[in-house]
Amino acid sequence: MNYNRIGGYITICLVLALSGFGQTPATDDGYRLWLNYDLIQDAAKRQAYTRSAQFIALPKTSPVLKSAAEELQTGLQSLLGKSIPIITNAGNRTGGIVLTTSGPAANSPALAKEGYRITTSNNTITVAGQSDAGALYGAFALLRQLQTLQPIAAQTGNPNVQLRMLNHWDNVDGSVERGYAGQSLWKWYELPERVDPRYRDYARANASLGINGTVVNNVNASARFMTAEYLHKVAALADVFRPYGIKVYLSVYFAAPKTLGGLKTSDPLDPQVRRWWADKVKEIYQTIPDFGGLLVKANSEGEPGPQDYGRTHADGANMLAEAMKPYDGVIIWRAFVYKADPNADRFKAAHEEFTPLDGQFDKKVIVQVKNGPIDFQPREPFSPLFGNMPKTPLGVEFQITQEYLGFATHLVYEAPLFKECLDADTYVNGKGSTVARVVDGSLHNYARTLMAGVANAGSARNWTGHPMAQANWYAFGRLAWDHSLSSEAIAREWVAMTLTHEPQAANRIVNLMLKSRDIYVDYNTPIGLSRPWSGVHFAPEPWQNRSSRPDWTAVYYHRADSIGLGFDRTATGSNALAQYRPEVCRQWEDPKTCPLPYLLWFHHVPWTRKLSTGRSLWDELCTRFYTGADSVRWMQQEWAQVKSAVNPALHDDVSARLATQQREAIWWRDAWVLYLQEYAKQPIPAPFKKPERTLDEVKQSVNTYLLR
Template sequence: MIRSRRINRNIGWLVVLLLLVNKTHADDGYRLWLKYDLIKDVAKREEYARSFQFIAVSNQSPILMNAAQELQVGLQGLLGKSVPIITDLGKKTGGVYLNEHQGFSNHIKYGDEGYMMSKSGNIFILANKGVGVLYGTFALLRHIQTGQLLTKLPYNSIPKIRYRLLNHWDNTNGTIERGYAGGTLWKWYELPATVDPRYHDYARANASIGINGTVVNNVNASARFLTDEYIQKVAALANVFRDYGIRVYLSVYFPAPKTIGGLKTADPLDPDVRKWWTDKTKEIYKAIPDFGGFLVKANSEGEPGPQDYGRTHADGANMLAEALAPYDGIVMWRAFVYKADPKADRFKAAHEEFTPLDGKFDKKVIVQVKNGPIDFQPREPFSPLFGNMPKTPLSMEFQITQEYTGFATHWVYEAPIFKECLESDTYINGKGSTVASVIDGSLHKYTMTAIAGVANTGSDRNWTGNPMAQANWYAYGRLAWDHTLSSEAIANEWVKMTLTSEPKAVKTITDLMLKSREIYVDYNTPIGLSRPWSGVHFAPEPWQEKSARPDWTAIYYHRADSIGLGFDRTATGSDALAQYRPEVQKQWNNPETCPLPYLLWFHHVPWTKKLSSGRTLWNELCTRFYTGADSVKWMQQQWAQVKPAIDPEIFADVTGRLATQHTEAIWWRDSWILYLQTYSKQPIPAPFQKPDRTLDDVKRLSEIYKLR
């Protein structure tokens, strides 16, 4: 349906209106960063065109043909030129040669996925395997999309991490746990017979940023996925993804041998159980020969697991590894565990449960660790597990979907969250032992390296709900490939590929993106606060005292009282800090020197304590909350300035979301301030105005979001 734009209502009488319908195409966001809109600069277009007179392929494998066709489609759009695909390069020059050449000189260095790109007569994209050529092709397109000169070639690229996955927390009923962009992309009731063309575009988008695996179902897994019915459905997806270098993985329900296998137990040491998994795995590989493996959430938040039978996580993981032994598949076992114990510190749980198991996991097992010790908060210290399991490959689990960063209405560019963790120094082997060096295997010489991002995609036409959230999917993929890229560089290329190439607008939007996360933290959880949500993690509820579990209340985390605020995790408190190396402890264990962003993660600080900023805790909190909320106003103003450079539909969409974000930022500010004030008994410091509503008012507002 053509979106007929409203015509101006203020037209005078007798004016003849001739609307130019259908001329301007509104951007519905579906194309993501693969827009391939015509380059406006004719000279530049012609210059590019000289080097793209043909696309030659070294063979016609599906993956190479996908690469060639992507390039063809891209060049058609960018240059407005039909470029033929040819299968015999001969002595022709002036084109592109997509060359899959198993065993070229740098084979070992480039591996299965790396590529070389050079220019001399032709542009050459050379790789050991087709998928490397595909990655190189997308890199070449990106090169043009971001307006770079072809003289800047050659370059080459090799991924730093081997398994680069999306984790979809998608349910069988079409919902997505923590999804804010519509329902699931996977049409389970229609598969395998109906294959939505969108699966193909999903694969293209992921391949373009180097993602090579996808876990299609929620970690709170349904056993359905291990039935023959569903294996066939998943296989239909795998058939689409395969030729984009993407392997399919499944989250598994640990007691499946009981629920669908009819066994009396799911004990991982029981021979029948082991045989069931072995047979089941064989069945899966028969349907999906390149199946990637299993992701497991066990003995975590009520999900069953090996501990139900007195066994360890290693026992459970190794059983699955045994089943996978004949195949090129892996087990990703999540370390997201904590017990419902009001006396314990959830912060410490994963380290306590998993470090004793180091060295006990099968070589096919990777332990998947969330970036922080709690749960994807807007800011967390890095998980103390990183570096502390030198004999066990650890993978990183980031959350791309904005569960705790404002759903689809708050603009939070997440690359700085990811980078902050990756660049944290564990000091495990001395200075420079970054989390990234753990994850990419360089520190402990892991042979298997992996990274996972909990997807923010859904059935919304623009994939991510908030158009700006596309950047988080993009940034995750780019960092998974190369974690040394800067947040700014990634933002810059994403904006150019997705929104506009107008230099001033690129600068303004990049700047907004880079500041967005800090602004969110300021009005949401400043100075190391965490988890003030209830229910679906939407509305503020720092006053929450009751929940299904004591460690699912807000007060468990912030520990506000008449004296002060914050969770004492030093030796006088839970001593969680002891899980870090002394160098790290030194950064954080002194409240006088602990950086403010982490202060309340580790210290219970008196309200009147003067902080390094020169303000008391109370005044610093107020300053953060108020300036954070005010900064959203600034975001709105900045965004308003880029209007001429942005598609009107996307501009209007983001404008609306920023208005909601501003309203909600003030709601967050008022909720925290009014609640904490009942403990601090302090006035709102000048120049800030006290909220024009009461604590009861904001509580009432939050209550709305708890109604069914």
């Protein structure tokens, strides 16, 4: 039988021979991320997979389907150690993979627009999607089965959330706000003439997770991104991302009509301002026809916004939505707002400003809410906005980059943090009204749904700085697609696809990952202790009490005094708890029954009060600080045990970072214990030893760090 092959068979074989496909590199620099298509060492499994992978049939072609077929070809050739041709018509031939967007499987009512279905019959695998993007996601799902050595089985996958996107906080000068993996991925000075091949690999990695959108610039936006010069640069990125089902979005500077357009005002109700935005959005779509939309940070941390003109957030968002009306794009309006009021509680700010506006936003607007009410803390309660705006689509914003989680030196697996928020029950419509059900639209029938993650990728060769931080990018993408997945299941996938298949080593690494976040919290901010402020959001500085505004100090959050510690948010304090449903309040309002992870978030607790552990507050804090820091040694020991099962270069990299983490964990421990002891006026309990340095010496070390 004569088959029409896409690409020459001989050429493929030559390329494969020269590239050494399927061979584990002597040095793994982390560039391949979880698309680590090393040769499957289990010969029996490899043979079983090969029986259904003799060819890839692509009856219909499009840029997205072509990407799917090429990814399958690349992955299968490396995983199976043989060349796999792409053909246009399989005819009656069996033993291959058919990529399709037609037929019963693709047209099943069980499939969402971007959903996929994998079926097996007569030794043939059909990967079907209702759309080209669905088929692409199905191709990656099939590869994931092989990478994790699972039997090829029928499966259906539908995304829980429509817009699954990364938010890059990248600037025009190449810097990245809260970026810890080098400079920006986007080489603005080269674009649009030179397009770095790395952009395609970025798109592949995101598509493998079902991520379908990316905001390429910082929410603290430069108006320069609205110029024709930069729109053409962004268009070049869009051209690379489009074949992987990814749309580009832009953060906008709300005052651009003044700073860029030369108008006298940026008042959202001014006709000239509205016309300027309508013309600008038209220009964007003429340059990028499938543009995704605009992300806005307004009247937050000094950024301009509609309140500068006595207007509301809804006024500002709706003006942009009006400009977007002729197009498919959306307006994403961030709810991260708080005022410099010494008598206010920053915890309450977003709820106070946004809930009165419920129902006033245009249908093109999504309000993007941080997972917690303060600012991406190592652990914080879910934002009270979730469940309290039933008429306004609310998207959730997580932070993948580790702004408050140890930058690129601390190993912290973030899936448990994401899940803690998503699984939290708002009780807005009774038990089971989880944040996940708010975000996926099922609770309030939102027409548009969104999950966003502040990206941790940069110019570092391994993308994320810390090799293990790749797991956080991966976990975000998997949960944006399916928030029912467990932290453990995601960790096991990632370890198998990225690090090792050796069972004991994999179990050890997964266990380490699952415990890492609690370990970090214990030496950093235990029992609901709010974070100490510092300009870099890293150095321990609980004594910091000077700033232009009270909520930019450390003492504002922990409120340590001679009586105790913690922020009273009950009816006797700021009453922030009243923003939650009564069922939630009852969990947290009584300090005697409040779960320890949230105790100091809601209560000012006396140093001598006995907690549920049987220890006083002071003794419990010391126990957490010391055992948390000591647990990093356990992490080092566990990682040392998997050395023979992990690529040597990667193992050495993580080992060195764990050594730094151990030193810095002790730094955090000493700073907190010595500082709080001045208020508690109690000895450090046995068996823990007093820190070797004094508080003044710790303060000096912090000052030295901040001068770097």
